[in-house]
Amino acid sequence: MSMVINSNIMSLNAQNQLSKSQSAQQSAMERLTSGKRINGAKDDAAGLAISNRMSSQIRGLDQAVRNANDGISMIQTAEGALEESTNILQRMRELSIQSANGTYSEGNRSTLNAEVKQLVSELDRIAETTSFNGQNILDGSLGKTALQVGSEANQTIEFSIGKMDAKTLGMGSTSADVMGAATTLVADTTALTKDSININGQSILATGETWTGGTDEFGDLIEKINTNVRGVTASTYAETTATSAGTGVLVEGTDTLTITLNKLDGTTAAVSVTGTEDMEGLVAKINEEGGGLLAASVGDDGKLTISAENVAGITMTDVVGATGTLADATASITLTSDDGEAVIVERGSVGDTATLAAFGYRENNDPGVIEGAAAGAGTLASGDVTINGVKVGAGDGATLQDTVNAINAVSSETAVKATAFSSVEIDVSAKTGAHAAADFHLNGEIINSGADIDALVTNINAVSSDTGVTATLEGNYLRLEGDVSQIKFGDATGVSDSGAALAAAIDAGGSVTVADAAGGVKLTSDSGSPISVDVNANGATVTGLLDANTTANGKFGAAVNSIDISTAAGAQKAIGIIDNALDTVNNLRGDLGAVNNRLEFTMNNLSSISQNVSAARSRIEDADFAVESANLSRSQVLQQAGTAMLAQANAQPQQVLSLLQ
Incomplete structure (x- = not known):
């Protein structure tokens, strides 16, 4: 074996081993002091991530x-x-x-x-x-x-x-209970067939079935609705009110008040009352004799009101000195969802809005929204309309916008906003080609009439965000909905008060007719909550509002703030x-x-x-003290041994000096 002094291989090896044991000692000490196995990415890069x-x-x-x-x-x-x-x-x-x-x-x-x-x-x-x-x-x-x-x-x-x-x-729920406006329950000759009226997408009449108002029994229609429409139960609510206040005093003897209920099956039921001394006594006796068939109450105006469910009408006779002359009895159809889901009433493929109106409905029954029917002329008087228990003040004029302004004047109290609403249907069956007039104006916006009716619908809807009007083509009818305040086709202009009526001609080559035009007040709840609306006769005429979510007996529509138990009738309603x-x-x-x-x-x-x-993380990053303690002891021994061996290795070259002696 050669002996050299320039390279001490044993010393270098001892230094290398000493460095390794020192690194192991430092790692063990770091883990024991931190308690973590991973103290940096160098310890375990994947484990650290x-x-x-x-x-x-x-x-x-x-x-x-x-x-x-x-x-x-x-x-x-x-x-x-x-x-x-x-x-x-x-x-x-x-x-x-x-x-x-x-x-x-x-x-x-x-x-x-x-x-x-x-x-x-x-x-x-x-x-x-x-x-x-x-x-x-x-x-x-x-x-x-x-x-x-x-x-x-x-x-x-x-x-x-x-x-x-x-x-x-x-107030109940406008999504689960929908009540039509007070009507005469289509006492006219309104004829219905399959798809005249749909409820939740289902026709109220099956194929081959028909029903004609004024001829067929109303109970037959209610029965057909309950048979053909799943998930909804139909019933009726009728009411009649005296036109003047009375004292309730009946002349002693044979004078009798007779109340006749016209049942849905065409039969009648009568309740007779006599011998009362005042209106309160009259109401009490009617309710007693009625045996649950009807309910009597006296309004704030002192007028007697009789109401009943599941009847088509109510009449009163021989009311001498009691209630004065009676107003026309009105009734409504109530639809109740069986599972609490929304009830949507709409015309079918062969129906029209006039058919819906005959039943007191419009095509919007969303929660928190009530649309009026066609509004008539007249000025809103103070108290004509009550919304969520707050009376609306008088309008400044006879226009629909004046009525909207009056309702919005108390919106901070009612949490309800009013807007003018219009629905216009135009019969375009005679119009198949392009319009002679290249464009027309809708609420101030220029609309290109396009090559055909389909293109016209597309062009109207393209600017609906500016006009507030949407268009749909349903068969031969072009339907415009929104605030249709002005429409001009060619040289013909139809202008109305917020679209309550409209008449227009497109061009000389082919004319159209307005099949149905209606407008009124649309109420929208700020929070989407149900809206309670009470209207008197003038209020209904002026606003077109349907009291579609209210009943006299407080079943739904009236709120707690409207409670007044100062009368027995008010207490019953409460x-x-x-x-x-x-x-x-x-x-x-x-x-x-x-x-x-x-x-x-x-x-x-x-x-x-x-x-x-946490347990999984502990297994990845926490130090095992038993293992690390052993590693520390091992590295310490190796350090001591390495130091001793390094000293021996460094002393080895000195042995060469013995050769020089």
Whole structure:
């Protein structure tokens, strides 16, 4: 073996091994001091990426648990306030039942009504002031709330809380109950066939079936609707009101008030009353003798009103000194959804809007929206229309826009906006080619008439955002909907008050006729909530509004703020309104309770996931102290041995000196 001094291979090897043991010692000491196996990317690049992703998930899950806890706190705050609202409504119902009893005087009922008014105010105060973390939660401003209950985007649980004040509670649901306007129940010769009228896309008459107003029994039509339309139950509601106030005093002897109900099967039922001393006694006796077939009440104007369900009409005779002359009896068709879903009434392929109007319907029954029928001339007087319990003031003039302005003047109180609405149908069956006039004007916008009717529809809809008008082609009819205030074809111009009527000719080569033109007031709820509308005769004429979501007995349409139990009839009506309000509150409390329970399950699941992911991360990044302690001991021994061997290796070249002696 050669002996050299320029290269000490054993020293270099000892240095290399000492460096390795020193690195191992440093790694073991770092892991033992931090408790982590991975202290940097050099330790485990893939493991570091995985553990960081798990850390993000764990921290997100832990925050999601806190979010769910906050959501539960918000729900519990709302539920606590709703519990008090429930107690208030229960007390109001108790007072209403008390006031409905015939043993109480007018003064007694006035005292009971005073407490009810205070309770209504407290109901509003609770709705306006209940808040969580600075957010009002019962005044309708909260709307839909999304709780982030997951570690990833869009992992949310949503719930909504509507407006719970006295103007909203009690009105029922416009999506599940649809009531036509008061009509004579097509006593004319309106003829129906298959697809004349559709409900939820289903014809009310089957193939081969027909029904003609004034000839066929109305009960047959109700029966056909209930047979042919799935998911909806049809019934009727009839009402008649005296044209003047009366005293209710009947002349002693043989004078008798007879009320005749015209049943749906063509038969009649009569109720006779005599020997009353005042209007209150008359109402009480009618309700007693009626045995549940009908309901009597006296309005604020002192007029007697008789109402009944599932009848086609009501007549009263021999009302000497009691109610004066009776107004024409009107009736309505009520459609009730079997599962609470929306009820949509529309004309079929062979129907028209006039057919719908005969039944008191228009083609819009969305929740929170009420469309008027064709509006007539006249000026709106103060109190003609009441929306959500707020009386609308007088209009400045006789135009439809004046009426809209009057309604919007109180929109801050009603939470309802009014707009002018128009629906125009033009028969274009005689028009197949291009228009002689290249373009025309619609609400100030120039519309190119195109090569044919289809192109015309496309061109109208292309600028609907500017005109507010949409066009559809249904068979031979071009239908324009919106605020059709002005339309000009060639040299012919049709101008109307917000589109209540329209007549136009396209060109000399081929003319068209207006098949149907109607317009009126359209009411839209700011929050999408049901709208309560009460109109008198003049109000209905001026606005064209259908009181399509109201009934005299408060089944739906009337709100808690309209309750007045100062009369027995008012107390009877109040019971139905309060029952609807309690249903609304109970349904909301049930929904909130379900969400609360869901959040608790969610929290348990999130905690379990966080625990398991934390365990997985621990196995990846945490140091095993047993292993690292052994590594440290090994590296320390190697360090000591390496240092000793390095000293020996460095001393080895000195042995060469013995050769030089």
